[in-house]
Amino acid sequence: MDDVLTETVPAEELKKFEKAYHEQLYKQDVTPKAQFEYAWCLVRSKYPADIKKGIFLLQELFRTHEEGQRDYLYYLAIGNARIKQYTEALKYVRSFLNIEPGNSQVIALETTIKAKMDKEGLMGMAVAGGVVLAIGAAVGLGISILNKKS
Amino acid sequence: MSAGPYNYSYIFKYIIIGDMGVGKSCLLHQFTEKKFMSDCPHTIGVEFGTRIIEVAGQKIKLQIWDTAGQERFRAVTRSYYRGAAGALMVYDITRRSTYNHLSSWLTDTRNLTNPSTVIFLIGNKCDLEGQRDVTYEEAKQFADENGLMFVEASAKTGQNVEEAFLETARKIYQSIQDGRLDLNAAESGVQHKPSQPGRNTLSNDQQFNKDNCAC
Ligand SMILES: Nc1nc2c(ncn2[C@@H]2O[C@H](COP(=O)(O)OP(=O)(O)O)[C@@H](O)[C@H]2O)c(=O)[nH]1
Numbered sequence: 230m231d232d233v234l235t236e237t238v239p240a241e242e243l244k245k246f247e248k249a250y251h252e253q254l255y256k257q258d259v260t261p262k263a264q265f266e267y268a269w270c271l272v273r274s275k276y277p278a279d280i281k282k283g284i285f286l287l288q289e290l291f292r293t294h295e296e297g298q299r300d301y302l303y304y305l306a307i308g309n310a311r312i313k314q315y316t317e318a319l320k321y322v323r324s325f326l327n328i329e330p331g332n333s334q335v336i337a338l339e340t341t342i343k344a345k346m347d348k349e350g351l352m353g354m355a356v357a358g359g360v361v362l363a364i365g366a367a368v369g370l371g372i373s374i375l376n377k378k379s
Numbered sequence: 380m381s382a383g384p385y386n387y388s389y390i391f392k393y394i395i396i397g398d399m400g401v402g403k404s405c406l407l408h409q410f411t412e413k414k415f416m417s418d419c420p421h422t423i424g425v426e427f428g429t430r431i432i433e434v435a436g437q438k439i440k441l442q443i444w445d446t447a448g449q450e451r452f453r454a455v456t457r458s459y460y461r462g463a464a465g466a467l468m469v470y471d472i473t474r475r476s477t478y479n480h481l482s483s484w485l486t487d488t489r490n491l492t493n494p495s496t497v498i499f500l501i502g503n504k505c506d507l508e509g510q511r512d513v514t515y516e517e518a519k520q521f522a523d524e525n526g527l528m529f530v531e532a533s534a535k536t537g538q539n540v541e542e543a544f545l546e547t548a549r550k551i552y553q554s555i556q557d558g559r560l561d562l563n564a565a566e567s568g569v570q571h572k573p574s575q576p577g578r579n580t581l582s583n584d585q586q587f588n589k590d591n592c593a594c
């Protein structure tokens with residue numbers, strides 16, 4: 230019980246939403262709701278492999294289900310930050326704030342991520358990354374410009 | 380009396396629940412930042428806030444989880460109830476439907492928290508007296524019948540906001556003193572003098588493959 234980047238989902242909860250998702254998957258009829266609920270639990274897991282799977286499911290939702298994009302961006306940022314992919318996490322935060330500037334919940338998340346980087350001595354990297362981020366934001370989402378640059 | 384690097388000796392976990400639009404996030408911001416956000420965006424999933432308070436000379440850190448009231452978040456937000464020491468259950472005094480839904484929120488809370496969890500009912504937006512749709516008396520009666528603490532408050536003016544959060548903490552603290560709340564129970568929602576910041580939650584991978592490029 231700490232903050233949005235450290236709290237973890239109870240194992241039974243994760244199982245419950247995993248089961249619901251898999252039942253739909255078996256019938257080849259996955260609803261965005263079931264996929265989102267499962268992904269939201271996955272990115273709160275204590276296991277990085279789960280978090281990565283959650284990120285994958287959220288990216289898929291982001292591409293296919295326009296209605297919930299705001300939610301997906303937010304949890305993509307959280308998932309990436311939790312596996313220390315901070316540059317990626319901040320990219321999602323930026324994208325969100327481009328659409329909805331001044332959203333206090335997302336600004337708070339940005340602060341939490343930066344504080345965590347600071348603690349881990351990664352802040353210099355973030356500043357360097359910031360320049361690239363601005364370019365990345367202009368070009369749009371889902372671009373791997375960051376990776377090439379480093 | 381040193382608490383290591385911490386300047387508090389307890390952590391209490393709170394949740395804020397209730398229908399969408401009753402003012403949960405505004406109550407949180409009023410309490411943590413002492414300001415009213417007139418156009419607060421809809422909460423995504425769960426929002427987090429924290430503040431250190433003092434009860435009986437003890438510094439207590441409140442960790443507050445503000446849940447989104449929207450149906451599409453409801454199933455997963457339930458996973459945050461577990462281990463809450465305090466639950467603030469909010470309705471809007473100008474919208475009767477939000478009051479009518481209280482029994483369902485209460486059932487959820489009772490099912491998912493401990494018997495020692497303190498539940499505090501807040502009738503928010505009491506600055507809008509002219510639009511009142513729920514009387515103080517009936518809400519008070521509902522609270523009494525269900526053993527809840529109750530206050531009418533306004534996230535806008537700040538009236539009774541501190542009281543609700545602090546009263547809840549006092550009640551929790553009292554339960555600890557009385558031994559009704561077992562500090563060692565895994566899901567009591569209370570931590571006493573947190574240990575050294577050993578990071579044992581996540582982050583075992585990734586940590587070591589960062590610094591070995593050195594060129
Ligand atoms: N007049 C008045 N408006 C309020 C009060 N609290 C919240 N609001 C408004 O009610 C709306 C919903 O508030 P919000 O905190 O987002 O509700 P939530 O969905 O429960 O988190 C916002 O437009 C707020 O400005 C209050 O105490 N008085």
Ligand SMILES: [Mg+2]
Nearest residue numbers: 403404421422
């Ligand atoms: Mg809210």
